[in-house]
Amino acid sequence: MRVFRPDHGLPPFSSVLGLPLIATVGKVVVSWNGTEVALRRQSTRSVSSRVVKLTVLGGCGAWPAADQACSGYLVEQEGFSVLIDPGYATMPRLLALARAEEIDAVLVSHGHPDHCADLNPLLRARALGEARPPALPVYAPPGALDAVLRLDERMLADSFVLHDLAPSRELEIGPFRLNTWALPHHVPNAGLRLSGAGKTMAYTGDTGPAGTLVDLARDADLLLAEATYPEEVPEEDAPYLSTALQAGRTAAAAGVARLLLTHLWPGTPPEPALAAAAQSYSGDLAVASRGVTVRL
Amino acid sequence: MRVFRPDHGLPPFSSVLGLPLIATVGKVVVSWNGTEVALRRQSTRSVSSRVVKLTVLGGCGAWPAADQACSGYLVEQEGFSVLIDPGYATMPRLLALARAEEIDAVLVSHGHPDHCADLNPLLRARALGEARPPALPVYAPPGALDAVLRLDERMLADSFVLHDLAPSRELEIGPFRLNTWALPHHVPNAGLRLSGAGKTMAYTGDTGPAGTLVDLARDADLLLAEATYPEEVPEEDAPYLSTALQAGRTAAAAGVARLLLTHLWPGTPPEPALAAAAQSYSGDLAVASRGVTVRL
Numbered sequence: 001m002r003v004f005r006p007d008h009g010l011p012p013f014s015s016v017l018g019l020p021l022i023a024t025v026g027k028v029v030v031s032w033n034g035t036e037v038a039l040r041r042q043s044t045r046s047v048s049s050r051v052v053k054l055t056v057l058g059g060c061g062a063w064p065a066a067d068q069a070c071s072g073y074l075v076e077q078e079g080f081s082v083l084i085d086p087g088y089a090t091m092p093r094l095l096a097l098a099r100a101e102e103i104d105a106v107l108v109s110h111g112h113p114d115h116c117a118d119l120n121p122l123l124r125a126r127a128l129g130e131a132r133p134p135a136l137p138v139y140a141p142p143g144a145l146d147a148v149l150r151l152d153e154r155m156l157a158d159s160f161v162l163h164d165l166a167p168s169r170e171l172e173i174g175p176f177r178l179n180t181w182a183l184p185h186h187v188p189n190a191g192l193r194l195s196g197a198g199k200t201m202a203y204t205g206d207t208g209p210a211g212t213l214v215d216l217a218r219d220a221d222l223l224l225a226e227a228t229y230p231e232e233v234p235e236e237d238a239p240y241l242s243t244a245l246q247a248g249r250t251a252a253a254a255g256v257a258r259l260l261l262t263h264l265w266p267g268t269p270p271e272p273a274l275a276a277a278a279q280s281y282s283g284d285l286a287v288a289s290r291g292v293t294v295r296l
Numbered sequence: 297m298r299v300f301r302p303d304h305g306l307p308p309f310s311s312v313l314g315l316p317l318i319a320t321v322g323k324v325v326v327s328w329n330g331t332e333v334a335l336r337r338q339s340t341r342s343v344s345s346r347v348v349k350l351t352v353l354g355g356c357g358a359w360p361a362a363d364q365a366c367s368g369y370l371v372e373q374e375g376f377s378v379l380i381d382p383g384y385a386t387m388p389r390l391l392a393l394a395r396a397e398e399i400d401a402v403l404v405s406h407g408h409p410d411h412c413a414d415l416n417p418l419l420r421a422r423a424l425g426e427a428r429p430p431a432l433p434v435y436a437p438p439g440a441l442d443a444v445l446r447l448d449e450r451m452l453a454d455s456f457v458l459h460d461l462a463p464s465r466e467l468e469i470g471p472f473r474l475n476t477w478a479l480p481h482h483v484p485n486a487g488l489r490l491s492g493a494g495k496t497m498a499y500t501g502d503t504g505p506a507g508t509l510v511d512l513a514r515d516a517d518l519l520l521a522e523a524t525y526p527e528e529v530p531e532e533d534a535p536y537l538s539t540a541l542q543a544g545r546t547a548a549a550a551g552v553a554r555l556l557l558t559h560l561w562p563g564t565p566p567e568p569a570l571a572a573a574a575q576s577y578s579g580d581l582a583v584a585s586r587g588v589t590v591r592l
Contacts, residue, residue, distance in 0.1 A: 062420055062421075062424055063387065063396075063417040063418075063420040063421045063424070064387050064388040064391070064417060065388065065391060066388055066391040066392040067388050067389075067391075067392050068388050069385075069388060070417075088385075088387060088414065088416075088417045089365075089384075089385040089387060089388050089414070089417075091359065091360050091384060091385060092360040092361065092362055092363050092364050092365060092385050093363075095360070095361060095362040095363075096362040096363050100359075112448075113416055113417075113447040113448060114417070114420075117413065117416065117417075117447065118384065118385070120384075120409055120413065121359040121360060121366075121384045121385075121409075121410070121413075122359075124358055124359040124410075125358075125359045125562070128358055128359070129562070147443075147446050147447050148447065150443050150446065151409040151413065151443050151444065152408075152409060266421070266425070
């Protein structure tokens with residue numbers, strides 16, 4: 001793993017608690033320790049208005065670690081902004097990038113609160129703020145948001161329109177086409193494949209092993225893959241969660257251009273996850289943490 | 297209002313978006329824009345192990361603004377840590393200061409999620425992390441946490457012990473004595489007066505005007521007072537929320553040593569709130585935002 005000295009004023013390698021801050025893995029610049037830095041292809045690419053941009057708000061599994069947030073991904077194309085999985089503590093990260101009324105749609109993979117709890121403050125900001133935007137389209141598996149929406153039941157009732165995310169569906173959402181897969185988790189979980197501007201990203205949500213993951217990710221420009229553990233899921237959760245090792249195999253089999261590992265268990269360092277995925281996947285590879293951006 | 301040039305490397309006055317970053321009001325150093333800086337008395341005080349320390353995790357009303365958090369206050373004395381009001385996005389701030397298992401008790405003023413939503417990830421961190429601490433004592437008005445605890449019902453059932461916070465009660469919580477007042481809000485709201493090591497802090501939760509606020513705050517070393525608006529609450533909420541003007545009057549009438557205004561509506565600058573409170577209160581005065589600390 002070659003260490004890269006960043007050019008944006010961050011401390012050099014090993015200057016912070018003896019940990020590497022930035023490294024390159026495959027062709028992508030990787031940050032950890034929550035440092036905010038663009039995740040860039042080292043080859044220079046022209047960026048057009050039709051680029052699809054992903055910004056990671058947070059990537060912690062289960063609960064948000066110090067100064068981090070749980071799952072949360074902002075996907076933008078042609079001025080259309082889709083928020084995927086507004087997990088715990090993602091809202092102040094989102095509002096550092098966009099106004100609440102600028103979000104055009106929300107996609108929720110499943111109803112665990114580390115993937116959807118902060119939908120509630122987003123709806124508050126829209127319902128109670130000055131802009132008063134139209135009702136927000138929210139797509140989630142049936143019933144997934146029942147508990148979160150009960151946090152503020154009546155006050156927010158007009159602030160959203162809920163759409164059921166059924167498996168094996170194709171939907172148009174702004175400039176994006178969305179395809180869904182039912183994937184195995186403790187609760188119904190929708191794998192999401194989002195295409196626009198000739199680019200495709202695939203997101204597993206939280207999932208156990210499934211043959212359809214390769215279909216979900218086939219030839220994608222980016223696979224954002226839950227990888228709670230580096231190499232082995234504890235036995236009782238093995239049908240419902242994945243490893244970085246498995247994510248690497250899926251990425252290789254599907255021929256994806258980039259693999260972004262996410263939902264690492266709090267306290268898991270990125271190195272073993274990256275190393276496990278790299279056993280079978282030789283393309284661009286990184287770990288999602290807040291501030292990481294990917295331009296497709 | 298005298299402008300103070302800080303000594304910790306922050307940009308000078310007016311260098312960031314033309315806004316003052318730091319100012320002194322009364323005798324206390326105030327930060328805004330979310331800058332992290334200790335709120336210090338300008339007189340040097342010896343700090344003993346029996347000092348009571350308050351750290352603000354967040355102070356936004358309603359929803360967390362960019363890079364901020366909602367209500368959340370860590371109070372520490374003699375190694376005993378009480379978390380008051382774990383609002384949205386407070387968890388990653390808390391875990392930057394303490395491990396989840398180091399929290400000894402949680403007090404919740406009322407059941408609105410901007411005051412209690414992140415109890416859920418705190419319980420997750422304790423139930424699913426490696427330390428497996430004993431069940432966390434959680435004090436809240438009856439029923440206030442029903443919705444939040446439903447986010448993860450069964451998984452977290454053994455991770456906490458819920459105690460009803462009835463009004464006009466006196467409880468011992470570690471080295472602290474807690475007294476409670478029923479205060480007017482849209483939902484049952486407990487005013488909290490916490491005493492330990494010869495020091496006392498009073499917290500209003502969210503409250504409309506009430507004569508008993510002066511009893512709650514009488515001679516306190518710190519009054520942490522909801523001040524959603526600077527000078528006027530919109531008519532429909534006037535019985536249930538407060539202004540900085542009212543908080544200043546309460547602080548003056550109660551003879552408190554310091555007044556920390558909190559729960560400002562997102563986007564409200566601190567200046568008009570500070571100015572409104574200073575109309576009647578001449579003591580130490582500041583606005584709560586993340587990273588502000590007060591040693592009593």
